[in-house]
Amino acid sequence: MNQPVPAMIKIAVASGKGGTGKTFVATNIFYSLVKNKISAVLIDCDAEAPNDLSFFKAEPLSSIDVKQLVPVIDTNKCTFCGKCHEYCNYNAIFLLPPVKMIKVIDDLCHGCGACSVACGYGAINERPVILGTVNSYSFYGLSSIIEARTKIGVTSPVPVIKTAIRQAGNSAPIAILDSPPGTSCPFIQTTAASDYVILVTEPTPFGLSDLKQSIYTLRKIKKPFGVIINRAGLGSRDVYRWMEENKIPLLGEIPFDEKIARIYSEGSLLAAEDPVYFDEFFELTNRIGNIIKDQITLALNK
Amino acid sequence: MKQIAVISGKGGTGKSSISAAFATLNNEVVIADCDVDAANLYLLFSPSEEEEQVYIGGYKAVIDYTFCSGCGFCADYCRFDAILFQNNRVIIDEISCDGCYLCSRICPEKAIRMIPNDKSKLYSGSFRNGRIVYGRLAPGEENSGKLVNMVREKARQVAEKYCLETIILDGPPGIGCPVISTITGVDKVIIITEPTISGLHDLERAAEIVLKSGRKPSVIINKWNLNPEITDQIRCWCGNNSIRVEGLLPFDKEMVNAMVHCKTITEFDKDNEISRELNRIWKNILNSN
Structure with a gap:
């Protein structure tokens, strides 16, 4: 434990496949932290399809344009x-x-x-063009939500994502980063900036294939990670078998339940709406917290 | 030749499952997996890989320390924060390097080389109802849409060679460059959405990108019964924007079961309500102009 502990612990919630429940997990973890009186920042890095804000009533703080220079030829x-x-x-x-x-x-x-x-x-001057915006909101006093949002059709969301992460600075002890899908540049930018990655998958062949690809990528950049299986009960046991064989830490499971799907669909938070899942989510968040602490300590001592 | 693109702003709405079902409904087709960042169709179709092409996705700078004088000139010029000083040494942050070549051009010692990223590939082969073309982007590479263009070009060549009338393009999520590459010049764009607030937001952004390209998309609402009220909101939004709703598919665990068995829903259970609805929708799509 000689190394200094980073000022702000950043936890990315990611998945190779889209629609596995990244946003669902990220928003509910953020909410349970805040309700536990731990101030946190939620950074929505899914800049092409940002949706985190729609789950919270947050106060707008600031909005900055992210620009890139392009040449003008005289x-x-x-x-x-x-x-x-x-x-x-x-x-x-x-x-x-x-x-x-x-x-x-x-x-x-x-x-x-x-x-x-x-x-x-x-003969060449440069002028700025806008790639997107980074919007900051305050939530529950000391906590905040930062949204990266690209303009439609930009080549790469990476500069907008980088600005959003920078904007968070060290404003809270913990940050939750809702990652973009896939394993290309935007995913790498988000996960490389984090201390720990929670991968969300589903027990289907598509889910397993994309999980393998995400894990391969995270191992390459040497990030500690664990997996949450969402919509457990659907599909097959293949994901579980593969994870056991490869000693992948299972952080928790969220069952498939039409009630959960419905609460999410309305833009509401499971942890806020349903007393049964409220307790379960707190427990899940705490369990993840402990596993993460162990794994980060391990990674720091390596 | 008719090209039909299936996209969705939001991931996980059922794009691939629905594209795959369309691909197995009747006549042989070419299916092109344009979601090169998470290509999955090959899992359902276990195609024969008859052809493989390397795709150069970009370049990365590498410093040769036998020549590097540590002057840091390169770091002053780099706009991607990719050149850092660590223990009195200039180092390249591979993750941030954009491959622009500028550092290698201005280095007074000529100590920087550019290495191509050549791990991404394009595959082409046959599956049980025609031909399949798919790209696989190596992890960490930029998804600029160039590999999607390559997949589409190959799909077109394959369609001509095998005299196939229909190309189905399974698109990537999001609203960025790869999506634009997927829909440019196609005959029809179908957006798959789901009745969630996120789904509706992302549908609006996806529709905007299609409208910008000068065409009208049409919409399929998947899992409509998970929230009938939001399904109504989506229909209403489509109506107000004169966007046609092709049909509604209910949520059914059989859809997942079909995937587990490496089958499309229409192959797995052809009398299922979803299969019948997909049949009807596909006929409409093929007959429309």
């Missing part, structure tokens, strides 16, 4: 030498020297600035 200064086109690795500069035509394709630009460096004639 055709009076441009000599059509083609060096910017050669430097651009995203094919975002279209060039036809014979007819003196040069165009920037904003949608392909990643804002790396290589073209500005390339240009020897001072």
Whole structure:
């Protein structure tokens, strides 16, 4: 225990497959923490389809635009030498020297600035374009909800997600990050910024296949993790068998119950609505808390 | 040739199960799994893999320390916060590196090389009711829509080669680039939604992206009976936006059981209410313009 404990513990809730119940688990854990008088931040990193806010009555605090720079080419200064086109690795500069035509394709630009460096004639300026917003809300006094929201059709939600995580700073002892689905860049950005990852899956062949892929990815970036099986009782026992064989920690199960599905569908929180599940969710949250503490300690001492 | 894309803003609404059912209803088709970040259709179809292509998803910078002088010039230029100083050494944060090449171009010692990400693949083969094309993005790579374009191009070639009339595109979740790549230039876009507040929000965002591309989507409400009131809200929203609701599918555990048996619902239980409804919807879709 020589290493310093991180100021804010970040726990990502993720899944390879969409619709397994990430948002359901993240919002209910956040709620049970807050109700236990532990101030927390909920960061909705599913920037293409953010939904966490609809489960809470939260007070708006601030909204910031996330911007990226794209080049603007001054055709009076441009000599059509083609060096910017050669430097651009995203094919975002279209060039036809014979007819003196040069165009920037904003949608392909990643804002790396290589073209500005390339240009020897001072013909490139850069202007900001908006990729999305990061909206902050306060909830129950000291707790807060931060939402990453991309504009429709942007190339990558990563800059918006990064800004949202940065925005959380160290504002509370614990942060819950609701991750985007899949295992590509946005998933990696969210889980790499976290201390622990809760994977939510369902006992179906699709669920198992995507779980394997998520675990493979988390092992590569060396993140400790555990699994919650949602909609237990549906499907088959294959997920359980595979997890046992591979010694994957099972954090808990949430049964399939039409009542749960209905509460979620209305934009309500299970932990707030149903007294039976209220206790169960608290217990689940505490159990996860203890397992996480052990695993983080283990990871820190490695 | 008719191309039909099945998308949903929200994940887990039943896109893949429904696309797969459409693919096994009658004539042979080409099915293209465009959810390259979590490709799953091959699990249901155990296709023969007849062809494999490598997809270069991008590049990563690597420093050769025998040449690096530690000047940090590269760190000043990097806009992705991917170059850091650690123990007096310049290091690349692989997760943040966007592969833009700028550091390798400006390094005075020429100490930075760019390595291609070549772990992503495209597969093409046959399944029990036609041909299947699917991409698999390696973990951690950028899902820019380029692999989706490759999957679609291959699907088109395969359809021509085997004289197949219909291409079904099983789309990715979300509303980003890969979704745009999936719906660009198709004949029809179907959005699968579910009666939850999240489902409705995500339907609105998904519909907006289709409308922006100049077409009208139509909608299937899956698991409608889990919340009939929100189902009504969705129908009402569709009505107000002149978006056609193709049909409603009830929640039924048989849908999951079919998947466990590696079958589509229409193969597993063809007399099930869902199967009959999917049959009716598919006929309508094929006959509409």
